[in-house]
Amino acid sequence: MLGAGGCATPGKRTATGAAAGGIVGAGAGAVAGGWKGAAVGAAAGAAVGAGVGNYLDKRAQELDKVAETRKTDRGLLVNLDSELLFETNSAVLTDQAVSQLTQLGDILSKYPDDRITIEGHTDSRGTEPYNEALSLRRAEAVQRVLRGRGVDDRQMMVLGQGETQPVAPNDTPDGRSANRRVELHIDVPQATRRG
Known part of the structure; x- marks a missing residue:
């Protein structure tokens, strides 16, 4: 899924970031607190991943107008x-x-x-x-x-x-x-x- 983000259109990069963040967050949460921790970790990771993806989308659109x-x-x-x-x-x-x-x-x-x-x-x-x-x-x-x-x-x-x-x-x-x-x-x- 991460590999698709490099060629994705704006918006898809945000979704890819959210999904990747959710997977990483779930793994970290499971280590910290079992299944409940995995759910909390997935939600937090998805939010961070979506934030990074959204940031990249906006910046890429702005810069792509010039180069x-x-x-x-x-x-x-x-x-x-x-x-x-x-x-x-x-x-x-x-x-x-x-x-x-x-x-x-x-x-x-x-x-x-x-x-x-x-x-x-x-x-x-x-x-x-x-x-x-x-x-x-x-x-x-x-x-x-x-x-x-x-x-x-x-x-x-x-x-x-x-x-x-x-x-x-x-x-x-x-x-x-x-x-x-x-x-x-x-x-x-x-x-x-x-x-």
């Missing part, structure tokens, strides 16, 4: 296409990228409890050390724009993954293009997890 956004086991993933962000072999943002990131920054700055990991990725052309450094510079360029829109540095962690996490084969132009990207991984705040 491709989907739910993952880490929270939300915002995928930024490097073809639109940077010129080839460059970490200088295009005007179009600055405009997109400005909009994202305005949304993200409203949620100071979010934890955002900015990951830069490259294709496999070039040496591993060069690709790692380029991916880090690209992620840092994204971070600077978000910071300029009010996203706190304490919310953001920047990583240069280089060519180590391809999402497509590197032996075609389309595959290499897909691998050149910057991803924002947005974690659900702990307060939301607790309901």
Whole structure:
């Protein structure tokens, strides 16, 4: 059931979160107080799960208006296409990228409890050390724009993954293009997890 949540439409993610929370809560409640504890635990777990799912639904809808956004086991993933962000072999943002990131920054700055990991990725052309450094510079360029829109540095962690996490084969132009990207991984705040 949890696997279906990643591709689910808004609303289904909330239901999936509630169901998963109910299962976990029931298990915890059974350990604490038998069948009665299981019922109480299931209700509490479902409420927390629904809260997380609802939070993710709302945030995904808001972010998806600006950039491709989907739910993952880490929270939300915002995928930024490097073809639109940077010129080839460059970490200088295009005007179009600055405009997109400005909009994202305005949304993200409203949620100071979010934890955002900015990951830069490259294709496999070039040496591993060069690709790692380029991916880090690209992620840092994204971070600077978000910071300029009010996203706190304490919310953001920047990583240069280089060519180590391809999402497509590197032996075609389309595959290499897909691998050149910057991803924002947005974690659900702990307060939301607790309901």
